[in-house]
Amino acid sequence: MIGRLRHPLVAVALTLALTVPWIGTVLSYGGYGAIHPGENIAPGLAVLIGGVAILGAAFLLAWAAETAEKDVPTAFAIAVLAVLAVAPEYAVDALYAWRAGAGSAEAGNLAVANMTGANRILIGLGWSGIAIFTIYRARKSADIAVERRSGFLTDVVKLDPKIATEIAFLLIATIYAFFIPLRGGIGPVDSVVLVGLFLLYIAIIIRGDVTEPDVHVGIPAYFQQLSKPRRIASTLFGFVFSGAIIFTAVHPFAEGLEELGLQFGIPEFFMIQWIAPLASESPELIVVAYLVNKARTTAGFNALISSKLNQWTLLIGTLAVVYSISAGEIGTLSFDPKQSAEIWITAAQSFFAIAILLNFEISLREALTLLILFSSQVLAEFYIIQTYSEPALTSNSKLVLYAYTGVYAAIALLLFVKRRRSLKTIITRTVGTARSAFQT
Numbered sequence: 001m002i003g004r005l006r007h008p009l010v011a012v013a014l015t016l017a018l019t020v021p022w023i024g025t026v027l028s029y030g031g032y033g034a035i036h037p038g039e040n041i042a043p044g045l046a047v048l049i050g051g052v053a054i055l056g057a058a059f060l061l062a063w064a065a066e067t068a069e070k071d072v073p074t075a076f077a078i079a080v081l082a083v084l085a086v087a088p089e090y091a092v093d094a095l096y097a098w099r100a101g102a103g104s105a106e107a108g109n110l111a112v113a114n115m116t117g118a119n120r121i122l123i124g125l126g127w128s129g130i131a132i133f134t135i136y137r138a139r140k141s142a143d144i145a146v147e148r149r150s151g152f153l154t155d156v157v158k159l160d161p162k163i164a165t166e167i168a169f170l171l172i173a174t175i176y177a178f179f180i181p182l183r184g185g186i187g188p189v190d191s192v193v194l195v196g197l198f199l200l201y202i203a204i205i206i207r208g209d210v211t212e213p214d215v216h217v218g219i220p221a222y223f224q225q226l227s228k229p230r231r232i233a234s235t236l237f238g239f240v241f242s243g244a245i246i247f248t249a250v251h252p253f254a255e256g257l258e259e260l261g262l263q264f265g266i267p268e269f270f271m272i273q274w275i276a277p278l279a280s281e282s283p284e285l286i287v288v289a290y291l292v293n294k295a296r297t298t299a300g301f302n303a304l305i306s307s308k309l310n311q312w313t314l315l316i317g318t319l320a321v322v323y324s325i326s327a328g329e330i331g332t333l334s335f336d337p338k339q340s341a342e343i344w345i346t347a348a349q350s351f352f353a354i355a356i357l358l359n360f361e362i363s364l365r366e367a368l369t370l371l372i373l374f375s376s377q378v379l380a381e382f383y384i385i386q387t388y389s390e391p392a393l394t395s396n397s398k399l400v401l402y403a404y405t406g407v408y409a410a411i412a413l414l415l416f417v418k419r420r421r422s423l424k425t426i427i428t429r430t431v432g433t434a435r436s437a438f439q440t
Contacts, residue, residue, distance in 0.1 A: 008222035012063075018056030019245050021049045032248045036255070043259035050253030051282075057245035058286035064238025065287075065303075066220035067231060076206045078302045083310055084243040088250030088280040089118045090315055095251075097319045100333055101326025108185075110272055111319055112339040115311075116346040118277035122308050123353045124374025125278075126285055130300060131157050131367035134292050145297035153365040160298045161360050164429035166305045169201045171354050171426075173312045177347040181340035186320045187332035194317035198310060207437035246283050254279035267385050274378060305357075312350065338394055341401040348408035349374070355415035358422040369411075377404045 029035050037046040061084055068077040096111035135155050138146035147156050173194065180190060223234050254276040261271045284307050291300035323333040349370075356366045377400065384396045416423060 008219040011219055012060075015056045015059050019053045022053030022245065022249050025049055026248060035252045037252055038255070038259040041252075043256040043263075046252045046256035047260065050249040050256065053245050053249045054253060054283055055286060057242040057249070058283040059290060060238050061242035061246070061283065062287045062290050063219045063223070064235050064242065066299075067223040067238070068235045070224045071228070071232065071235075073205060076202075078299060079202065079205060079306050079310070080239065083314075084239060084246065087243060087247050088254075088283070089114075089277060089311065090318070091247060091251060092254065092276060092280055093118075093315060093319060094322045097322040097333055098326040101323040101328075101331070105334075108323075108333050108335050109339050110269075111333065112186075112335045112342060113269065113273040114277055115315060115319065116339075116342040117273035118281060118315075119308065119311055119346050120349055120374060121274070121277050121281050122284070122304070122311065123349055124370055124378075126281065126288070126304050126307075127301075127353060127362070128367040128371035128374070129285070130288050130292060130304060131362045132364065132371070133289065134297050134300075135364050135367075137292065143297055147361075149363075153368065154363055156361040156363045157297060157301070159301055159357065159360045159362070161425075161429065163298075163302055163305060163357075163360070164426045165201070165204060165433050166302070166309055167354060167357055168426050168430035169197060170305065170309045170312065170350070173197055173309065174347055174350040174354060177312065177316070177343060177350070180316075181343050183332075184340075185332035185334040186316060186323075188320060188324070188330055191317040191320045194313040195321075198313040198317070201309065201313075204434050204437040250280050250283070270382060270385055308350070308353075338398055338401075341398045341405070345377070345401045345405040345408065348405040348412070352408040352412040352415075355412040355419065358415065358419040358426065360422075373404065373407065377401075 025035065025041075026032055029040065035041055035046065037043040065077050065080065068080070093111050093115050096107045096114060099107035100111060134143065134157050135146055137143065138155075145158050147158055149155055176193060176197075180186060223231055226234065257275050257279050258268070258271040261275055262268065266275070284303070288300040288303050291297070291303065320331075320333050324330045352373075353370065356362050356370070380400050381397060384393060384400065388396055
């Protein structure tokens with residue numbers, strides 16, 4: 001009996017059961033899009049049911065990605081996982097871009113605010129939090145990715161040098177992002193450049209060799225030993241089902257959180273920029289925490305970096321596409337000077353994070369610096385919103401954004417100078433990988 005309970009399919013069934021209340025709720029309310037927290041369902045209930053479904057779907061997604069490593073390059077499997085895990089963020093941002101194309105001027109600002117908030121959360125909480133968790137966990141169980149070093153907060157998480165391609169593409173996208181605000185909006189040229197950059201990255205990694213995957217145990221190991229047709233079918237089901245659950249549940253989950261926040265006096269704009277993206281990023285963070293807990297730290301960080309890359313390229317690039325479709329003509333998604341400052345600080349934070357990873361490691365000290373800078377800026381923004389009214393609110397907010405942009409950029413430049421040899425190594429590796437991928 002105990003052996004049966006330990007069968008991998010029992011765990012899969014229990015995980016699927018976590019999504020059943022959400023599926024039942026969707027069906028009982030007449031389908032996706034009919035659930036509106038605060039109107040026809042209690043916000044707390046939407047958060048509870050949606051959150052449990054997202055948790056279950058995140059595990060299914062992680063198992064599918066690990067199973068897929070037997071048939072496709074690991075980097076490609078991780079990239080698919082990253083895209084699906086952050087798909088809810090695409091949905092939320094696309095909604096605001098669509099409204100902007102339909103004539104809502106404020107919706108364009110909200111699209112940018114939501115996008116920049118999601119990107120900064122991914123690094124400020126995601127990269128830093130997972131690094132801290134990895135080092136903490138390694139004190140209780142072995143993790144070859146963690147290296148102990150003498151000194152204050154100097155323990156590091158070592159990353160696989162094969163991630164050089166992702167770092168190089170993220171650096172290119174980050175440098176390009178600094179110039180987007182100069183044109184006052186996200187337009188067709190940005191879509192071509194950023195989406196093209198992402199497609200080029202995918203074209204390179206999908207041509208990589210399928211190597212023997214990491215040794216898995218439990219559920220992924222069970223599915224990997226199936227015949228190829230059954231294994232592929234199981235993998236596709238995991239990707240499609242978990243993606244559908246995450247896609248349909250995150251928006252009501254985020255709306256429920258927003259309603260709860262508004263009940264406690266948190267401003268709507270602040271909720272859209274920070275709370276909604278936090279909800280949409282939760283599947284990604286759950287998946288990465290799961291991988292780290294299995295001592296698959298390298299795969300976890302690969303997923304985080306891949307997520308940042310696709311959000312920083314594909315997400316931004318598709319905003320102008322959605323806007324143009326809604327408007328009925330090719331156009332530019334415009335935003336105000338405040339959102340220009342938001343893009344600059346997001347690019348500067350990304351620039352700093354890349355500088356940290358140039359030597360393929362992140363120390364506890366660096367992770368805490370990322371976390372402190374991110375948290376203090378958000379708290380400062382919240383204080384300004386609660387304390388000032390227009391026009392002082394916007395001017396003080398932009399002042400804080402510019403100040404933090406300067407801090408991020410200054411530290412990053414120092415690191416780039418210090419680690420210039422590592423940067424050269426990354427460029428050399430990426431060029432070599434690209435040449436190998438396109439050799440006939």
